[in-house]
Amino acid sequence: xxxxxxxxxxxxxxxxxxxxxxxxxxxxxxxxxxxxxxxxxxxxxxxxxxxxxxxxxxxxxxxxxxxxxxxxxxxxxxxxxxxxxxxxxxxxxxxxxxxxxxxxxxxxxxxxxxxxxxxxxxxxxxxxxxxxxxxxxxxxxxxxxxxxxxxxxxxxxxxxxxxxxxxxxxxxxxxxxxxxxxxxxxxxxxxxxxxxxxxxxxxxxxxxxxxxxxxxxxxxxxxxxxxxxxxxxxxxxxxxxxxxxxxxxxxxxxxxxxxxxxxxxxxxxxxxxxxxxxxxxxxxxxxxxxxxxxxxxxxxxxxxxxxxxxxxxxxxxxxxxxxxxxx
Ligand code: TRP
Numbered sequence: 001x002x003x004x005x006x007x008x009x010x011x012x013x014x015x016x017x018x019x020x021x022x023x024x025x026x027x028x029x030x031x032x033x034x035x036x037x038x039x040x041x042x043x044x045x046x047x048x049x050x051x052x053x054x055x056x057x058x059x060x061x062x063x064x065x066x067x068x069x070x071x072x073x074x075x076x077x078x079x080x081x082x083x084x085x086x087x088x089x090x091x092x093x094x095x096x097x098x099x100x101x102x103x104x105x106x107x108x109x110x111x112x113x114x115x116x117x118x119x120x121x122x123x124x125x126x127x128x129x130x131x132x133x134x135x136x137x138x139x140x141x142x143x144x145x146x147x148x149x150x151x152x153x154x155x156x157x158x159x160x161x162x163x164x165x166x167x168x169x170x171x172x173x174x175x176x177x178x179x180x181x182x183x184x185x186x187x188x189x190x191x192x193x194x195x196x197x198x199x200x201x202x203x204x205x206x207x208x209x210x211x212x213x214x215x216x217x218x219x220x221x222x223x224x225x226x227x228x229x230x231x232x233x234x235x236x237x238x239x240x241x242x243x244x245x246x247x248x249x250x251x252x253x254x255x256x257x258x259x260x261x262x263x264x265x266x267x268x269x270x271x272x273x274x275x276x277x278x279x280x281x282x283x284x285x286x287x288x289x290x291x292x293x294x295x296x297x298x299x300x301x302x303x304x305x306x307x308x309x310x311x312x313x314x315x316x317x318x319x320x321x322x323x324x325x326x327x
Pocket of ligand 1: 010011044133146152
């Protein structure tokens, strides 16, 4: 029996941080290991062309992201892990979908509006049609399940719309895709705990999966809390959330109770949290370091992923070209 097909993508935005991890990668590994899906995971490098990265940065970050996904538990024996641009059919299908998608639908996209504000000097057409490339990513593999966080739900609704527009116009071919909405703990910046954890603010704001224990401890020391006794601080809530995710249940219960009582000592919380995070990612750091030294293995994994994905993509495009009448 064939399994439902799961697809998800991540931009090659450099070292993964604990926000990316809890927001996507951790869940991907769980879904992969459930054995219930035929999983495709892609490092979406063409999507990253819509941003401001340089070519050198991009080149380095694509491979680094692959390495970090492997180190975090994506298993190329179980899943198809590949780099989007290694399968050129993504952009070909995106063109066909561009020609089916009304401008007005893309104008509604909140990520487009947000990014246009963030990079007001670089509002390129790719930024506008970004969701269409995302639709192509999923439908190229007949993806039926897409695990994403809330911010991507609108884009996955577009996947369903485009599939329907295509099916109505050219014949029934694409499935109805579902969102696997993951409950995502909202990890905040260490230094500005009312904002989402993001690298664009600077290194002190994030904890990267690759951070060494001393670095984790130093960053946490500087994390914003509240003056002792003050209630409802977003910084403290963030640290407790991280302790819940990465620490022992006992520590979490102890520190949350102390927080409620007003007897919490932030220095202790930070120390326990730093140790918990460092331990949680010890295996990740080891695997990552080994893969960084082993270009041959990483290249072979990327090639075999591209081949597996490419075989499926070719079949889809053969069919689509005929359906739209260019063959
Ligand atoms: N746009 C997604 C993000 O910013 C990344 C992405 C690209 C994606 N293609 C995808 C996610 C396909 C799910 C499915 O996070």
